[in-house]
Amino acid sequence: MVKHIIPNSLKEALDYMDGHYTTIVAGGTDLMVQRRNWAELPPTFTSDPVYVFHLSELNYVNEDDKNVYIGAVTPMSVLLDHPATPQLLKDAIAIIAAPGLRNMATIAGNIGNASPAGDSLPILYALDALVRIQSKSQNSLLPIAQVIQGPRKTILDNNELITEIVIPKDPFTFQMFRKVGGRKADAISKVSFTGSVRIEGKHVTDLRIAFGAVAPTVVRVRDIEMEYEGKTVKQLQQQVKSLQEAYATYIRPIDDQRSNKEYRMNVAMNLLEQFISSLKEE
Amino acid sequence: MNDITFELNHEQVTITADPSLRLLDVLRDRLHLTGAKEGCGEGECGACSVLINDQLANSCLVPLANVHKQRVTTIEGIATTKEGKLLQQAYSKEGAVQCGICTPGMMMASYALLKKHPHPTREQIQIGLSGNLCRCTGYNMIFRAIERAAKEGEGTW
Numbered sequence: 265m266v267k268h269i270i271p272n273s274l275k276e277a278l279d280y281m282d283g284h285y286t287t288i289v290a291g292g293t294d295l296m297v298q299r300r301n302w303a304e305l306p307p308t309f310t311s312d313p314v315y316v317f318h319l320s321e322l323n324y325v326n327e328d329d330k331n332v333y334i335g336a337v338t339p340m341s342v343l344l345d346h347p348a349t350p351q352l353l354k355d356a357i358a359i360i361a362a363p364g365l366r367n368m369a370t371i372a373g374n375i376g377n378a379s380p381a382g383d384s385l386p387i388l389y390a391l392d393a394l395v396r397i398q399s400k401s402q403n404s405l406l407p408i409a410q411v412i413q414g415p416r417k418t419i420l421d422n423n424e425l426i427t428e429i430v431i432p433k434d435p436f437t438f439q440m441f442r443k444v445g446g447r448k449a450d451a452i453s454k455v456s457f458t459g460s461v462r463i464e465g466k467h468v469t470d471l472r473i474a475f476g477a478v479a480p481t482v483v484r485v486r487d488i489e490m491e492y493e494g495k496t497v498k499q500l501q502q503q504v505k506s507l508q509e510a511y512a513t514y515i516r517p518i519d520d521q522r523s524n525k526e527y528r529m530n531v532a533m534n535l536l537e538q539f540i541s542s543l544k545e546e
Numbered sequence: 547m548n549d550i551t552f553e554l555n556h557e558q559v560t561i562t563a564d565p566s567l568r569l570l571d572v573l574r575d576r577l578h579l580t581g582a583k584e585g586c587g588e589g590e591c592g593a594c595s596v597l598i599n600d601q602l603a604n605s606c607l608v609p610l611a612n613v614h615k616q617r618v619t620t621i622e623g624i625a626t627t628k629e630g631k632l633l634q635q636a637y638s639k640e641g642a643v644q645c646g647i648c649t650p651g652m653m654m655a656s657y658a659l660l661k662k663h664p665h666p667t668r669e670q671i672q673i674g675l676s677g678n679l680c681r682c683t684g685y686n687m688i689f690r691a692i693e694r695a696a697k698e699g700e701g702t703w
């Protein structure tokens with residue numbers, strides 16, 4: 265029998281997690297489906313559920329000159345309406361499911377679930393987001409790419425909780441997010457593309473590109489980006505074929521019932537081309 | 547087993563139960579409020595919609611623990627209010643109910659939408675109802691019902 269923990273504070277949660285096997289439950293929108301049983305039976309938990317969604321100390325959006333700070337249990341709907349939320353993140357959230365689900369789903373849950381199709385993840389990668397991980401005795405801030413280790417796999421230890429997501433405010437001049445799925449309100453991404461650039465005069469001085477759902481984890485390749493940073497917009501547009509070839513080797517979708525590899529590859533490459541051809545000198 | 551206490555349709559209730567039970571099952575089986583329906587059981591159809599702290603939520607995805615010390619409103623809780631009556635009349639006048647299984651959920655979504663946008667555009671209506679499926683009406687009657695409820699309820703929302 266598992267024990268159910270409804271803590272009164274973050275401290276109570278972390279204290280209990282220290283020394284017990286636990287499962288964090290935030291909005292429950294992934295877990296309640298994954299652990300589902302026949303109607304009327306409780307879902308299956310093999311370690312003690314710790315419920316955190318109601319902890320108001322983890323429900324906030326703050327900002328200073330440098331960063332936006334998002335508390336771990338802030339529902340996606342709050343982020344969608346909040347002026348401090350980065351526009352790209354809003355674009356991604358706006359097409360995650362429907363209002364009722366967005367009132368419960370959290371970004372920390374999206375990270376914790378670590379699905380290759382998690383829609384906030386490519387945005388967090390592209391924006392160099394940091395994830396604050398706390399345990400009873402530790403508090404660390406790690407880049408998102410380090411937190412996610414593989415499909416459904418994070419670096420989190422059993423006694424650790426995501427408490428905050430920190431997104432740097434970098435100056436971008438053009439951004440694009442596109443998601444290709446099925447029914448709009450309820451589509452698991454087949455492919456998503458995130459592009460964010462800073463163009464100063466003729467030159468691309470900051471280039472960020474991330475693909476979702478086309479490999480076991482988000483594809484963001486700093487080496488490729490650096491090779492093209494410093495070029496002019498024109499040069500980049502002339503070299504789009506070689507840019508596509510560079511990414512092609514990283515697009516390794518798992519074939520599943522939602523889509524096949526060829527389709528995903530084509531869509532990913534077309535979205536990349538569309539992004540590059542939309543760039544304009546400032 | 548834990549004691550879970552919450553406000554349900556303006557009354558305090560305490561349930562001794564497994565906190566991971568779905569709110570939907572607790573409402574239907576323990577509290578005998580059968581307005582919220584189970585369609586898909588996985589967040590895709592909206593038939594189980596309720597309000598938690600005035601926000602629309604799919605009760606098939608909510609563990610009971612998540613409503614501890616919170617406020618839950620079901621279709622039974624709004625049916626007798628001015629807004630609830632406006633919605634019922636508007637749905638009826640526009641022929642927006644056929645088999646009826648989606649209707650309680652549709653009305654909860656309509657209610658949440660009109661509280662947020664008392665003068666909704668078509669697009670806002672479509673987004674507001676995007677988590678609710680209807681196999682019968684084809685949606686247009688439901689959209690019109692919401693427009694009617696907005697107009698006839700001018701000042702109420």
Ligand SMILES: Cc1cc2nc3c(=O)[nH]c(=O)nc-3n(C[C@H](O)[C@H](O)[C@H](O)COP(=O)(O)OP(=O)(O)OC[C@H]3O[C@@H](n4cnc5c(N)ncnc54)[C@H](O)[C@@H]3O)c2cc1C
Nearest residue numbers: 290291292293294295360370373374376377382383426589
């Ligand atoms: C109908 C439907 C449609 C959906 N559509 C989309 C979609 O379009 N795009 C998309 O990306 N997702 C979608 N999802 C999936 C889901 O809603 C998201 O992944 C959501 O972000 C999960 O958040 P949650 O708070 O509900 O997570 P939960 O289910 O509570 O938890 C998910 C996982 O994260 C862990 N976790 C949660 N919070 C923390 C924390 N603070 N620290 C450490 N670990 C934590 C949990 O232990 C669990 O493993 C959909 C789900 C449903 C049911």
Ligand code: FES
Nearest residue numbers: 585586587592606
């Ligand atoms: S039964 Fe809850 S969304 Fe379908």
Ligand code: FES
Nearest residue numbers: 645648680681682
């Ligand atoms: S009226 Fe039958 S499903 Fe909507």
